[in-house]
Amino acid sequence: MKGESAASDDELTSEILSHYSSASETASVLEEGPGSEQVDEQTAREETEDKLKQCIDNLMDKSAKTRLAALKSLRQAFSSRVLYDFLTGHRLTVRDCLERSLKKGGGEEQAAAANVFTMLCIQLGGGDEAEEGFKSLRPVLTSILNDSSANIAARQSCARALGLCCYVSTAEEGEDLVKSLALLESVFSSSYPNREGTLPTPKPGLPGLHTAALQAWSLLATLCPTSKLTELLELHLPKLQACLQSSDVNYRIAVGETIALLVELGRDIDEEFEVEDTESLCECLKSLATDGNKHRAKNDRRKQRSIFREVLHYIENEDFTEEKIRFGVESVYIDGWIRKRIYDAFKEILESGVRHHLQYNQLLRDIFGLGPPLILDAATIKGSKISRAEKHLFNIAAFKVRTKQRNKVRDKRADV
Template sequence: MCSHTTKHRCIIQRSAVDISSLFWCLPVVSSVSTTGAGEPLDEQTAQEETEDKLKQCIDNLMDKSAKTRLAALESLRGAFSSRLLCDFLTERRLTISDCLERSLRKGGGEEQAAAATVCAQLCVQLGGGDESEEGFKILRPVLSAIVIDGCASVAARQSCASALGMCCYVSAAEDGEDLVKSMSHLESVFTTSYPNFEGTLPTPKAGTPGLHSAALHAWALLVTLCPASRLTVLLDIHLLKLQACLESSDVNYRIAVGETIALLVELGRDIDREFEDSDMLCECLKGLATDGNKHRAKNDRRKQRSIFREVLHYIETIGHWMRRRVYDAFKEVLESGVRHHLQFNPLLRDIFGLGPPLILDSSIKASKISRFEKHLFNSAAFKARTKLRNKVRDKRADVM
């Protein structure tokens, strides 16, 4: 069985084309597969075939050809997203971690970006136990180095920022030092978007708004793990400066900032019932929620108004924005496979307080799964924060 502890969150030589599409046609081991002659495969045989293909992909991570390595990473990305492979990966975690570290250190920008995504998926697959923490110890330094490297590919830095946030969230729950370091590296990225001493926002360079958004989202995810004493400091440092960034010229960064503000306000109220967001902030959010500026693209205005209406609603009604940030982080890493993991991955079910993994008949309709996903948002009891903070607040407070 997969090693999954409660202490965190109670958490070939084939052508490159063949490799890149390998896992989109892998047999699903929980259903009946067939051989090339149309004969049914039993579950064990299907599992063995899947594992053989996985082993070949892992071997290809060490290939001299960058094209082959990249194809292998993309195949692993699809496999890790669409099925649970904890037992298989636990036995090979160090080999995979070493291969991913090599791709991050020596690969080009595209390979680095793909490797970072697989890093995050690997941590989610391994769960919040010792195996995941072990892998994070290997990968955190190189992920952090790329995040803060101004000469690295923007796409690689962006992917590494997201991966650093997720890996730390899953794997470093009881290590305050790793949390502090990871948050500091992420802060060093998005704070370059803050206004200068004259109150003027810097002109963003090409690609940087996306990088800033990824770093900010990853940072916000880690903020949810901080003890109350640290949260108070973070609110004092960042809330007003983030408010100024609501005037950013990039719509997606404005949205990321607004979502982060909603999270910080919620956390502020959580640690201090008398915490109040400023009237100026609410007026600013209302302006963005009704923005009709003709200088902005119509689709940008529509997207912005939709998001900021929701942000404003959460702030005015004391909603649960943290629940959304955590869910969105996992959805970004797992993509369309997030529904599968919400059903069967013990880590995610534990984080969201959904009980033991579901055992569903393969004939269940997609609409049933959609209702399950909806249940995640509508659940009144979001247990992850309470569980986590009760267990680790004292340990973290000493470090932070």
């Protein structure tokens, strides 16, 4: 019977995560044991899949509360575990349910459905299934994003979904990439200064939407061929520089990070690449990096100063403070603005589950140059002591390979 309560859906989520946690750990660590353990694992997996099917059934319930609870349960399950085998067989049903929520649900349900759809694309691994889903739902995501009367949180989720789903699903197809770039650009460009050079006064909620659209756009910019990228650099860098004076701290930060990313992309094309009027840009960045304006919240000032110090150091000296992400016995090093934007995009949607996906999701492992998931016995895991230097060199080499591959794709891909 449908119409499960929100409380029961929370219990269902907890059971799903518990079952998949034990199953995943067993699958990733090869240990010898009695046959009964294999039977128990299979039984647990079957029970978990039954509960996932129940969540999917609840997406079709007449009660909005029940649908929202089911979306929450699925998001937590999708974040915490890799469910490729299960979702390959149920993707069409899940996609149809999400499309119904996007078309007919309220703002909160639309936002939740867009997030779950993004995670579905990640779960499906960016192959034909994910591409098929993106093409199917892109029109409704676009419609919500363009609707100025739609719920602002739903529009933000749709912007992020369009960016990340396009990134994982249609990276090699120029038409989809250009359409998504243009759509996202049309959203955040309304924050650009007018002909008199004055920044518009944003309506409540719009800076958050502009931030989501700009971040999604900058993620897709990392896929552009050289000719398209050169066009984007010339058009947007001067206007983005003006947006550093935005009244919203989160949008200012997103703008600063995007400028740094675009400069890194420009330097990938030409080592001598420089921003037009670099001196003026650096003066602005110095001001933001030392901002002591008492009218701003203390935490906002601290966050802003930290980010803009990093941006300034990169623009002036190509310095970037490396970040190490550990998961299992492995690590990934975030050593540039391109890599940071990619990692942040996945972290924002997967939240605390991003480390699990780095460990087991082949899509993320391909993106970050990690190779197939490691299969280690318990003794190896316990005794593994790979030195920091070895891990660092491995990550650098892997990312260099990916960068070369990306540049080759840029060179070969038809101009779009």
